[in-house]
Amino acid sequence: MTYKKLAQDFLDTANVSIGDTVIIEKENVSYQGILLDRSGDSDDEYIVLKLDNGYNIGINIVNAKISLIEGGDKPQINYDNINITKDDEKEDILIISTGGTVSSIIDYKTGAVHPVFTAEDLLKSNPELLDLANINVKALYNILSENMKPEYWVETGKSIAKEIESGVDGVVVAHGTDTMHYTSAALSFMLSSPVPVVLTGAQRSSDRPSSDANINLINSVGAAKSDISEITVCMHSTLDDGYCDLHKGTKVRKMHTSRRDTFRSIDNEPIAKFKKGQISSINTNSYIRRNEKELDLNNKIESKVALIKTFPGITNELIEYHIDKGFKGLLIEGTGLGHLPDYMINSIERANEEEIAIVMTSQCIYGSINMNVYSTGRKLQNAGVISGYDMTPETAYVKLAWALGQSENLKEVKTIIETNIAGEINKKSSIKHFLN
Amino acid sequence: MTYKKLAQDFLDTANVSIGDTVIIEKENVSYQGILLDRSGDSDDEYIVLKLDNGYNIGINIVNAKISLIEGGDKPQINYDNINITKDDEKEDILIISTGGTVSSIIDYKTGAVHPVFTAEDLLKSNPELLDLANINVKALYNILSENMKPEYWVETGKSIAKEIESGVDGVVVAHGTDTMHYTSAALSFMLSSPVPVVLTGAQRSSDRPSSDANINLINSVGAAKSDISEITVCMHSTLDDGYCDLHKGTKVRKMHTSRRDTFRSIDNEPIAKFKKGQISSINTNSYIRRNEKELDLNNKIESKVALIKTFPGITNELIEYHIDKGFKGLLIEGTGLGHLPDYMINSIERANEEEIAIVMTSQCIYGSINMNVYSTGRKLQNAGVISGYDMTPETAYVKLAWALGQSENLKEVKTIIETNIAGEINKKSSIKHFLN
Incomplete structure (x- = not known):
């Protein structure tokens, strides 16, 4: 592809072509970079420059002025021969x-x-x-x-x-x-x-x-x-x-x-x-x-794992559905320090009795689960819910699927979930790393 | 409740009581504030001060020194007569x-x-x-x-x-x-x-x-x-x-x-x-x-609304379940700009045919939905998915429940969802307000 109509006329004013280093001046701002090719059926009022910082930017050519700084080596690489000679000095x-x-x-x-x-x-x-x-x-x-x-x-x-x-x-x-x-x-x-x-x-x-x-x-x-x-x-x-x-x-x-x-x-x-x-x-x-x-x-994964985010109005039936469908693990995205509505605890207990691993994380995204602070958290722990500590819901979901691939024993799965394996759990406070 | 044993002995050294302004010096740090009562069966090595900035802090009295600054007006309010005289000058x-x-x-x-x-x-x-x-x-x-x-x-x-x-x-x-x-x-x-x-x-x-x-x-x-x-x-x-x-x-x-x-x-x-x-x-x-x-x-709310967060491994059956259960609205927490796996589009189409309102938000939390950028987004729009723009998943879930309380007509619900009602949608870029 090459530039068309207005864009090509504009490039011709300075006799530049793709690969050349150019300066474009427009409204008191000047842009220096390498002229790139334009893909597809693009508007003919724009040209694309690769700036020194690596960004490609599109510039509208209306009222712009272009001048050549340095001719480019064209083509910079031989597209037909991409597998260049191996350099033993390089990784x-x-x-x-x-x-x-x-x-x-x-x-x-x-x-x-x-x-x-x-x-x-x-x-x-x-x-x-x-x-x-x-x-x-x-x-x-x-x-x-x-x-x-x-x-x-x-x-x-x-x-x-x-x-x-x-x-x-x-x-x-x-x-x-x-x-x-x-x-x-x-x-x-x-x-x-x-x-x-x-x-x-x-x-x-x-x-x-x-x-x-x-x-x-x-x-x-x-x-x-x-x-x-x-x-x-x-x-x-x-x-x-x-x-x-x-x-x-x-x-x-x-x-x-x-x-x-x-x-x-x-x-x-x-x-x-x-x-x-x-x-x-x-x-x-x-x-x-x-x-x-x-x-x-160690790439065994259990696929019968669901991620469930709680909300006001969630029903017990959603948990019951997953139990009945034979899910092996439920990753809960609870509220705050790791909570679900009180009325769901019965279903959580049933899931636990049926040897389903239930892991708690927080929809807050930041901070750690702590099911020791509030009465709700203590009830959930008693019902068998495992703490996801400071794992994101997404990481904890993946870890649960992986842990269930490693063992079918609920106690062993709990131990895997609670053990730091790849930097995912930081039991010491990481409270200072917030929104950074 | 009052302080006991060690704590009371400590307070007696300076003849201070609850409500007094005191200074406590410990390890070269000094704390000035009002001595508060301690609740419950607390440790007798701690006393609680209300600092000038409004915070209450607990201070371990081991190796600490206390002195009285000013006697407090005790009790500061009459607990038996909390409904004080109305002041017409105040709101x-x-x-x-x-x-x-x-x-x-x-x-x-x-x-x-x-x-x-x-x-x-x-x-x-x-x-x-x-x-x-x-x-x-x-x-x-x-x-x-x-x-x-x-x-x-x-x-x-x-x-x-x-x-x-x-x-x-x-x-x-x-x-x-x-x-x-x-x-x-x-x-x-x-x-x-x-x-x-x-x-x-x-x-x-x-x-x-x-x-x-x-x-x-x-x-x-x-x-x-x-x-x-x-x-x-x-x-x-x-x-x-x-x-x-x-x-x-x-x-x-x-x-x-x-x-x-x-x-x-x-x-x-x-x-x-x-x-x-x-x-x-x-x-x-x-x-x-x-x-x-x-x-x-205008407090009518439809309660048959679910919040569904997608994840790799989610199945169509979850959508089918909600359709079969008679849900009226589904709030999707998709990925990125508002995506679901390709294989779910059939179920989304079915939900749309059954007049269920489906609203898309993003698990990124920040940024706006844009279902025009990628092919997946365009397919979802064609299947009837409504954009949640820059609403948080939580706000969009609530709005969907409320919108379904206002109208049973899917077109009207779509219009309500897409219209800014209480500052929840900012269609112009709000990209600069990130992690602040």
Whole structure:
């Protein structure tokens, strides 16, 4: 694709073409960057620049002036020969693509975003990754993450373990943002890894102005090369700079529908900050180092687990329905410190008698469950409800499904839930990490 | 109750008694405040001071020194004659008590908190309220808020309307914090009020050190006297000062299980800040003024409404169950911009065919629904799903129950849901109000 009509006329005024570094001046603001190609049936009044900070922005050319700074090397990479020569000095990083916005493009006819990129396309649109590491790409799925299922976690875990076994120095998982934190929690419980496994995504697709795909991928490859050998999520940390936060995979949550800095550590601080593929700061020294753990995969999951959020007006029948349907685990998103209405305790007792594991978390999102403070909490504990402590409802749901995959014995499941396995429980107060 | 053994011996060293202003010096820190009585079977190594900032703190007397600053007026109020003479210069404020921690005391035997105060007790433990206004108290319920039901919202609305009709200048509703934001949303939709209606509560009960009950009540009475004639929530705004934020009743949420500053405006800023019962700052001028609206009560609610939070592994059967059970409305807490797994669309279509209203919100909590961006969202809209825009899931659940109380016609319900009624929808970007 190339620019058309007005946009092409505008570019011709300065004799510039795709790949050149240009300055555009408009209304007393000037933008310097590399002229990018425009995808699809886009409006011919806009051109797209990649700024130095890595953002792509769209600029309306009406009343704008363009001038050439430096001709670009065109094409910057040979698209027909993406598997460049392996550099033995560099780390081998594998990118596993599962779909999502980071590997999507916009459909300019409908305005909707579709998952259509292959893993190779992903690399082609982010050629800078090749400067950081020897990159291999593998397309595992091509789905938007609202369609992720526990069985896909199982397959993703298996796939990652296989690649680690074959010797990669780090893995990046490109994933849709909607349920990335569920998948990162699942991989955290399933996988003990000697190398970093970093999940990343994008809130805006690569071909859109101000996409975050490029920055997130670059910093994720940087994190996958680092010594932080945990299952993490690496995403944009603030609205307006090139930093990414590296979050513990069990303590992170998507907290905004549209902002690029949507992923936030809950009751915790991010492990580190990355910029331009390098660590720029580290918040804590308590992380697992490269080769500290041996590779181990334990990816059995029980699928008969439900997440139930309580509300004023909820009925007992909902619990009874899940008991009758043969569910093995119920993750409750209660109110406050971990409460349900009094009238539900009978059904909770019945679930407990039928050996169903019931775990309590809070719809407050932040803070820890404490069923010792109020009479309701004490009744729930007596009825067999297990504390989710400071786990997010999403992490606790995943952990419950995983724990039920490890044991059919309710006492053992309770012990697994109450034991910190992958940084998901911090029994000491983490009260200061609120809304950060 | 009075102090015992060690504590009484300690107090005797300076010949002080309850109500006196004292200084206690311990480990180079000194605390000045009014000596309070100690409740229940408490440890005899602690005494309780009310500091100038309104907090009660417990101080261990080991290695501490006490001295008398000023004798107190004892008793400060006549507990047998709480209905003091009406002062015509002051506003008439009604406190309606529904229960919750703000009207609870701790059971020192079990450590659990029980709702046991009457509304009169509430006033007795917060005598400063009488300096601010003519206070009348009314005990409507005595329940912890996890036990609130939509039918109690209906009664609370009726009760408030009756009191406003009889001429009070403002109403404070003392409420448990767990579901206070559900009730504040319900009252916002039900009630058009010429005077302020302020909900408040406490994270720590009145008789515990560092209770927030007193500060919250004082500032709520201040808010009920003010010109901000909305349905609001008035609660502690930061951990360590005497400020309260006044939140719009439809845009507020309990965001932490235990912190006192747990209530936060979502995608919005608080209307104002209060300190010592006075406005200390106003963030916006767009609020409803006193007497701007006439009293109107519209408290019909449909109770067959469910809140369903999606998760990877959710099944169609859950939707089918609610259809078969005759539910009239489903509030979906989807992922990201408002998504459900693809495979659920069939059931959503069936629900729509059966005239069930389905409203989409996001488990991100912050940000707006936008079902135009991704293909999944467009399919859901085609299946009849109504956008909840930037409503919190809790507010949207309440609004759906209320909208179904207003009309049985699905088109009309859709129009009500999509129309801003009580500040709950802000279609313009409110993206900057994130985690504040």
